[in-house]
Amino acid sequence: MFVDEVDIHVEAGHGGRGCLAFRREKFVPRGGPSGGDGGHGGSVYLVASPHINTLINFRFHPEFQAQRGEHGMGSNCTGHGGDDLELEVPIGTLVYEKMADGGAPPRLLADLAEEGQRVLVAKGGRGGMGNARFATATNRAPRKVQPGEPGEIKDLRLELKLLADVGLVGFPNAGKSTMIARISAARPKIADYPFTTLVPNLGVVRLGEDRSFVVADVPGLIEGAHRGLGLGHQFLRHLERTKVLVHLVDVSSATGRDAVSDLDIIRQELELFQPTLAAKPQVVAANKIDAVDDESRVAALAKRASDLKLPFYRVSAATGAGVPDLLEAMWQRLAASRQTAA
Helix, strand or coil: CCCCEEEEEEECCCCCCCCCCECCCCCCHHHCECCCCCCCCCCEEEEEECCCCCCHHHHHCCEEECCCCCCCECCCECCCCCCCEEEEEECCEEEEECCCCCCCCCEEEEEECCCCCEEEEECCCCCCCCHHHHCCCCCCCCCCCCCCCCCCEEEEEEEECCCCCEEEECCCCCCHHHHHHHHCCCCCCCCCCCCCCCCCEEEEEECCCCCEEEEEECCCCCCCHHHCHHHHHHHHHCCCCCCEEEEEEECCCCCCCCHHHHHHHHHHHHHHHCHHHHCCCEEEEEECHHHCCCHHHHHHHHHHHHHCCCCEEECCCCCCCCHHHHHHHHHHHHHHHHHHHC
C-alpha cells in the first residue's frame, strides 16, 4: 500500500519538577538548600530518510510522545532529561501544522527535500528549578521550587511529494510502468488491464558513469483529474517537483482512444491543476509503435507535437526501440532546466 497523506498527533515530553530539599550537615545553616532542577522533556523531530518511501507506518500508529524529564532530587542532583523522539519520513515530505481554529488553513512547518534534513516539530518542556536556585544572602532556606513546563502538543499533516527529475504522464495503460522498468531497475507491477495502478514508482536512469537522473512513473490520469477524479489530485501532486515531463501516448488502436486527444486532455489537466506544471519542459513520446496498425495515428500525433513545438519521439517500451534517443532527450532538457534554475 502506498500512502502519501496522513494526520498525526505528537506530544513533547514535560519538564521535571524542581526538588525541595535541605542538607543535613553540621555547621550548615538550617541544613542548607540542596534541591536539584528537574530534567528537560524530550523533543519530537522529523528526519528525512532514504530508507522509506511511504507514510504507511503513520497511518496505523498516528500518535507519538517523547519521554518526559525526571524530577529533581536532593544533594543538588538534576533530574535526567527525557530522550528526544526522531520520526523518519520519506524524502519529499511536507510538514503542516493544523491550526486550533478549524477554519484556518494548515501552516507549513518544513519541506524535507534532502536526505538527513531534520526539523523540530514539538519542543520539550523546560525542567523546573529546585530550591537551591533560590538561595540568597537574606533567604538561606528557600522553600520555593518551580514545576516543569509542559511540552508542546501539535496535530500535524504530512504530505509526500515524490522527488524526481523527470515525470512520465499519460492515460492509464499507456505503457508508463513498462517504460520505467525498461530504463531503470524499478520493477513495478505490469499487466494488460484498462485501469491504473495506485502506486507511483521511482527509478534511477544511468547514462554512463557521470550522468544519471530519477524518473517517476505517475499513475494514469483521466479527464477531470484536476478536480480529483480518479485520484487525480493525489497523482498530480507528485509532478510538482519534477523538472521535465514526458507525455507517453499510446498510438496503437488497442484502447480505442485518439492519440491526439489523449495528449490534449493531459496537457489541459496539467494546466487546470497548476499552470506551472504546464509550463515545464515537455517531450512527447509515441509509445507502442511495435503494435501500430495505422500509421496515420502516429503522423497525426507528430503533427500535433510539432504545432505545440514539442520534441517528438517514436518508441516502444516493450521492445526498447527508440528508447535511447528518448533518454538522451530527457537528459538534454533536464540539463537545460538545471542551468536555467542556477
